[in-house]
Amino acid sequence: MTTLPPDPDPVPTTPPTASQRVIAAFERLTEAGRPDLWTTLRAVEDVLVDAKAVDERVTAGETLPLAGTVIAVEDRIDVAKQPSAHGVAETSAPVVARLTSAGAVVLGKTGSGPLASAWDRTKVGGDGAAVAVALGVVDLALSTGGAVPAALNAVAAVTPTPGLLPADKVSVYAKGLVAAHLALTAATGGARTWPADVRLGAGEHPRIAYAADLPLGEAAALALKTVVARLIAAGAILTPVSVAEPGFDGFDALVVPTVPDHPGIAEALGDPAGVRHRLAACTAFANLLDVAAVTVPVLPGDRRPFGVTFLTRAFEDQIALDLATVCTDEPMTPYPEPGEDLVVFGAHLRGQPLNAELTGLGARFTGPVRTIEAYRMVLLPTEPPQPGVLPGGGGLDGERWRLSPAAFERFAATLKEPFVLDRVELDDGTAPLAVRCLTADGPGLDRYESWRGYVRFASTAGLRGPG
Known part of the structure; x- marks a missing residue:
């Protein structure tokens, strides 16, 4: 029998340069054959000059979160050296400047429609920014069009709390929430700042109202029903409400x-105001409120224009993003609001008796953690039972939570001896603050690497002795 040598390890793929991404964007632009999307399309030579500058910054060692990201900008938003409502703009709007500073490259400016959809040329698609993203010509787009154009082309849209970006009511369109979130992180910083007590999470069972009295076509009604079912399966508590009196009480x-439906492009061209009013019927009230909004297709890869929009109170953008990932199955990292990370090991874990002390403060679960091999647990005589985390021993499993500054202070004030907030070293190289003990007496739980492991043992064996 002939024994073949093992396959070599795969060679890491080098990500494309900004210049390569720009060339690919122009190729997709040609393939798409949609000149109607653009009010101004920059010359390829000019865009490549910007891309080369990004590549040089990366080579020089700069960390650019949007390096080579190709973007489109709606024609109402200024781009340096491009035509605008008041002539040729001398400088870019601050929101554009922040994206280009982070490595994005502007391909051109898009029109506001009505234009044909990316997926069905007989249907209306809203503005050119959303269509350009859907067709893959650009990675991201900035638009003042809000949720509707994104829905008509089955792309995601994030409209932050007014004032968090250096422009009001600007939406970021992207194929997915992760890309939109990355752009928001780079662009955030406007006239408003987060309150110190902002809620960053809604817990494992968020309370969500859903509009139950809107006149919807069959496909839109099915989409809403599908999303409601997915949210319930994920643990949310759903309540039907009337949108005649929108609000977030409770x-x-x-x-x-x-x-509500998807009009034809011929109808939209014949009655643009009427079609625009009809399409905005489901979300128009949001323009009257101080809210954050996240729009997503019903399911990943679904091209039907019948997605949903999550609305939250001002500054609770993180909650809207997290809820929307139930539809997209994307990971979501923290939005750049101020906050403190906290690691817990015992009764504050999810599903444990004191977890409500965190969720009641609007804390957001950000993921499981493990310490380096330097910690151990002892069983404390508390009610409910809790572990004391002390130096020495092996690694322990815990959870990382994020709280607003005011919530963190309130939580710290509730801790009683022997508990303190002290840093722990995690196996990812970070050292966040954690609930632990500097000294404590109690039976050792050295056999267990997690509090949940001990709780499972105690619940089945009925033992609470040294481990």
């Missing part, structure tokens, strides 16, 4: 179908 978020 709720963490409101979810609505983004558009």
Whole structure:
């Protein structure tokens, strides 16, 4: 029998340079054959000059979170040296400047429509920014069009709390929430700042109202029903409400179908005001409120324009993003609001008796953690039972939570001896603050690497002795 040598390890793929991404964007632009999307399309030579500058910055060692990201900008938003409503703009709008400073490259400016959809040329698609993203010509787009154009082309849209970006009511369009979130992180910093007590999470069972009295077509009604079912399966508590009196009293978020139906492009061209009013019927009230909004297709890869929009109170953008990932199955990292990370090991873990002390403060679960091989647990005589985490021993499993500054202070004030807030070293190289003990007496739990492991043992064996 002939024994073949093992396959060599795969060679890491080098990510494309900004210049390569720009060339690919122009190729996709040609393939798409949609000149109607653009009010101004920059010359390829000019865009490549910007891309080369990004590549040189990366080579020089700069960390650019949007390096080579190709973007489109709606024609109402200024781009340096491009035509604008008041002539040729001398400088870019601050929101554009922040994206280009982070490595993005502007391909051109898009029109506001009505234009044909990316996926069905007989249907209306809203503005050119959303269509350009859907067709893959650009990675991201900035638009003042809000949720509707994104829904008509089955792309994601994030409209932050007004004032968090250096422009009001600007939406970021992207194929997915992760890309939109990355752009928001780079662009955030406007006239408003987060309050110190902002809620960063809604817990494992968020309370969500959903619009139940809107006149919807069959497909839009099915989409809303599908999303409601997915949210319930994920642990959310859903309540039907009337949108005649929208509000968040008693709720963490409101979810609505983004558009009621999908008009034809001929109808939209014949009656643009009427079609625009009809399409905005589901989300128009949001323009009257101080809210954050996240729009997503119903399911990943679904091209039907019948997604939903999650609305939350101002500054609770993180909650809207997290809820929307139930539809997209994307990971979501923290939005750049101020906050403190906290690691817990015992009764504050999810599903444990004191977890409500965190969720009641609007804390957001950000993931499991493990310490380096330097910590151990002892069983404390508390009610409910809790472990004391001390130096020495092996590695322990815990959870990382994020709280607003004011919530963190309130939580710290509730800790009683022997508990303190002290840093722990994690196996990812970070050293966040954690609930632990500097000294404590109690039976050792050295056999266990997690509090949940001990709790499972105690619940089945009925033992609470040294481990």
